[in-house]
Every structure is written in C-alpha cells, then in structure tokens.
Amino acid sequence: MADIVLDKVSKKFPDGTTAVRDVDLEIADGEFVILVGPSGCGKSTTLNMIAGLEDISSGELRIGGQRVNDKAPRDRDIAMVFQSYALYPNMTVRENMAFPLRLAKLDRATIDQKVEEAAKVLELTSLLDRKPANLSGGQRQRVAMGRAIVRQPKAFLMDEPLSNLDAKLRVQMRTVVSRLQKQLGTTTVYVTHDQTEAMTLGDRVVIMRGGAIQQVGPPQELYDHPNNLFVAGFIGSPSMNFLPATVEEGRLRTALGDLPIGDRIRRELSEADAPRELIVGIRPEHFEDAELVDEQTRDRGMEFTAPVDIVESMGSDKYVYLTVEGGRATAAELEELAADAGAADLAGSNLVTRLSAESTVTEGEDRRVWFNLEKLHLFDPSNGRNLT
Numbered sequence: 001m002a003d004i005v006l007d008k009v010s011k012k013f014p015d016g017t018t019a020v021r022d023v024d025l026e027i028a029d030g031e032f033v034i035l036v037g038p039s040g041c042g043k044s045t046t047l048n049m050i051a052g053l054e055d056i057s058s059g060e061l062r063i064g065g066q067r068v069n070d071k072a073p074r075d076r077d078i079a080m081v082f083q084s085y086a087l088y089p090n091m092t093v094r095e096n097m098a099f100p101l102r103l104a105k106l107d108r109a110t111i112d113q114k115v116e117e118a119a120k121v122l123e124l125t126s127l128l129d130r131k132p133a134n135l136s137g138g139q140r141q142r143v144a145m146g147r148a149i150v151r152q153p154k155a156f157l158m159d160e161p162l163s164n165l166d167a168k169l170r171v172q173m174r175t176v177v178s179r180l181q182k183q184l185g186t187t188t189v190y191v192t193h194d195q196t197e198a199m200t201l202g203d204r205v206v207i208m209r210g211g212a213i214q215q216v217g218p219p220q221e222l223y224d225h226p227n228n229l230f231v232a233g234f235i236g237s238p239s240m241n242f243l244p245a246t247v248e249e250g251r252l253r254t255a256l257g258d259l260p261i262g263d264r265i266r267r268e269l270s271e272a273d274a275p276r277e278l279i280v281g282i283r284p285e286h287f288e289d290a291e292l293v294d295e296q297t298r299d300r301g302m303e304f305t306a307p308v309d310i311v312e313s314m315g316s317d318k319y320v321y322l323t324v325e326g327g328r329a330t331a332a333e334l335e336e337l338a339a340d341a342g343a344a345d346l347a348g349s350n351l352v353t354r355l356s357a358e359s360t361v362t363e364g365e366d367r368r369v370w371f372n373l374e375k376l377h378l379f380d381p382s383n384g385r386n387l388t
C-alpha cells in the first residue's frame with residue numbers, strides 16, 4: 001500500500017514565512033491527486049515535504065502507513081518529475097532512463113528490460129538511441145517521465161511537469177500523463193497552477209490558498225459545489241461572475257432584477273443574524289441569448305437587457321461582455337479574490353457571458369439575455385461561504 005497521509009502538516013521557513021498551514025490530506029493508494037492554487041499558495045512546498053526535499057515543521061507525514069518525517073528522500077521510494085527535464089545531455093535516451101536503475105545496482109538484463117517496457121508505454125522505443133538535444137520538448141518530457149517510471153516507485157510526485165511545453169504539446173502530454181497514471185496505477189501527486197490540468201487530470205483536486213486547503217474533491221464537484229467564493233472564482237473559465245445582492249422581503253435584489261429564493265435558503269436567511277448583503281455567483285456558461293432559449297428551458301431562468309461591450313467569437317461559442325448597472329461586486333475582498341483566482345479581465349464590462357455560436361449578438365446593441373436560476377450560487381461576503 002502506498003497511500004500518502006498528511007496529518008496537520010505545516011511548514012515554517014527560517015525567515016518566519018508559514019508556507020503551509022495545518023494541511024490534512026489523505027491520498028489513497030493508486031489515486032491521482034492534483035494540488036492547484038495561485039502562485040505562492042504552498043503547492044510546491046507541500047510536494048517537497050512529501051518528497052523529503054523540505055523538512056516538515058510540525059505534523060506527520062505517512063507513506064504506506066509509515067511515518068517518514070525524518071526519512072531521507074532516497075529512502076522514501078518515490079520519484080519526482082520537475083518542470084525542467086534535467087536529462088543528461090551526453091547520454092542517450094536509453095542511458096538516461098537506465099540511470100536510476102544503474103544507481104540501484106540492478107543487473108544489465110533487468111535494466112534493459114525495464115527501460116524497454118517504459119519506452120513502450122511512453123512511445124519512446126524508436127528514440128532510445130537519440131541524445132536529448134535531438135528531441136522535441138514533449139519527447140524530452142516523456143524521457144523524464146520514463147526515468148521516473150522505470151524504478152516502479154511507490155508514488156510519483158510531479159511539479160508542473162508540462163509548463164515548459166507550448167500549448168499544443170501540453171494538451172497532448174496531458175493525455176499521455178493521464179493514460180500513464182491509469183495504466184500504472186501508481187499514487188500520483190501533481191502540482192499545477194493550470195486549472196485545465198487540474199480539471200482534466202486528477203481523480204481529486206486540492207485547492208490551496210495562502211498555505212491552507214480550501215476544498216478537496218473530484219473536479220466536477222468543485223465546479224458544481226464550490227465551498228466558497230475563492231474556489232468558485234478559481235474553477236471555471238472564464239470565471240464565475242459575482243454580483244452584489246440585497247435581501248429584501250424574501251427576494252434578492254440584484255442588477256439583473258429580483259431573484260426568487262428557494263425555501264431552504266429563505267429559511268436560512270430569515271435567521272436574525274443572517275446576512276442582509278449577499279453575493280450572487282453566475283457562471284458565464286449559464287447565460288444564453290434569450291432568442292435561443294426554448295419555451296421549456298425559459299421557465300428555469302430569468303431575462304434582462306444590457307448593453308453589449310465586446311463580442312469574442314470562439315468558434316464553438318461566443319464570449320459576450322456586458323455592462324449592468326451596479327453589476328460588479330466592489331468589496332475589496334472580492335476584487336482581491338478575483339485577482340488571486342485569475343478571474344477574467346472584464347475589460348471595463350462587469351459581466352462575462354458565454355452564448356451559443358448561433359447568437360447574432362453585436363457590439364454596441366442592447367441585448368436580451370437569459371440566465372439559469374437553477375445554477376445560481378449565493379455567498380456570504382463576510383466569510384465567503386457558499387450558502388447554496
């Protein structure tokens with residue numbers, strides 16, 4: 001069993017920076033877990049503590065049920081893949097991949113067999129006698145992965161392994177990594193700041209901010225049920241729109257009109273200490289050109305009219321930027337949060353919508369737009385908690 005358990009793990013650097021704070025995380029044997037979050041949130045430090053490249057300041061780390069806090073990296077039986085491939089330029093692909101096995105003093109025949117096997121999995125067989133200089137970026141990264149998998153370690157730790165590749169190669173390599181992990185079934189922890197990688201690669205995603213875990217769950221769950229404003233803004237592209245709302249007589253007053261409130265939320269909001277000011281979250285993909293909404297769907301939502309600032313045609317759909325009076329939530333916290341989460345640059349508009357490609361929307365006009373009331377999120381601005 002090579003499960004990985006972090007039990008109240010923290011990291012405080014000598015200069016006083018607390019990079020990771022009381023992280024509790026249980027990674028099952030064979031699971032593929034992604035650590036994601038904005039720059040400086042503590043992803044790499046967490047990974048480095050698992051690898052043994054950073055000491056743990058407090059808490060316990062267990063791999064395969066064993067406490068490994070004080071174990072040297074080489075005794076943890078895990079393999080790391082970094083952003084930089086760090087291949088030996090004078091060695092062939094075969095020699096690069098064989099290197100960790102030679103260090104482990106395996107016999108020649110076993111080494112050859114393991115390298116051939118790994119090369120097959122990674123489709124590197126025809127390149128085994130080339131030097132790294134004669135390989136493409138994607139091929140080099142595959143060799144770096146090959147070097148990690150030949151050892152058949154208990155776990156793989158990957159720190160932004162694809163971020164040096166161009167966009168197209170990154171997409172290709174994403175499928176390679178995903179297939180590889182499924183095929184080998186090896187516990188994998190993968191750090192990225194790219195939310196597409198986070199959403200497509202892992203069984204579960206861990207969203208970090210300021211050294212702490214914000215939410216852990218399967219990608220779809222994070223998208224459908226974000227715990228708080230930060231996660232809601234971080235997952236999804238373009239990111240969720242946030243609008244200020246006031247609770248008045250059982251309705252929610254917003255720039256898009258008065259929104260009805262469901263019974264459960266109404267009960268919660270009727271408590272004496274319930275917030276009067278809320279934030280409504282609507283994802284861009286939950287808007288549609290009102291002309292294109294059929295009768296049945298129409299009832300699930302509401303319509304409003306707004307001036308169209310910018311139309312970006314993406315082929316499959318259109319990103320349409322609108323301005324609604326008092327639309328954008330202005331709370332300083334929210335602004336900071338949106339910046340942190342890499343929220344879309346709204347280019348002076350305050351609402352980004354994603355409409356069907358068939359929409360005839362044009363810049364400068366006032367357009368009737370529909371949105372789905374069943375997909376709304378409601379947040380308490382005082383603590384960011386999702387009330388829906």
Ligand code: ATP
Nearest residue numbers: 013015017019038039040041042043044045046193
């Ligand atoms: P990025 O995506 O930019 O790599 P990250 O989420 O991986 O960021 P870490 O590298 O883990 O973040 O850093 C977390 C925090 O710890 C940051 O505030 C960083 O400045 C700080 N930090 C990292 N290494 C050290 C160090 N050796 N000494 C002091 N502070 C450090």
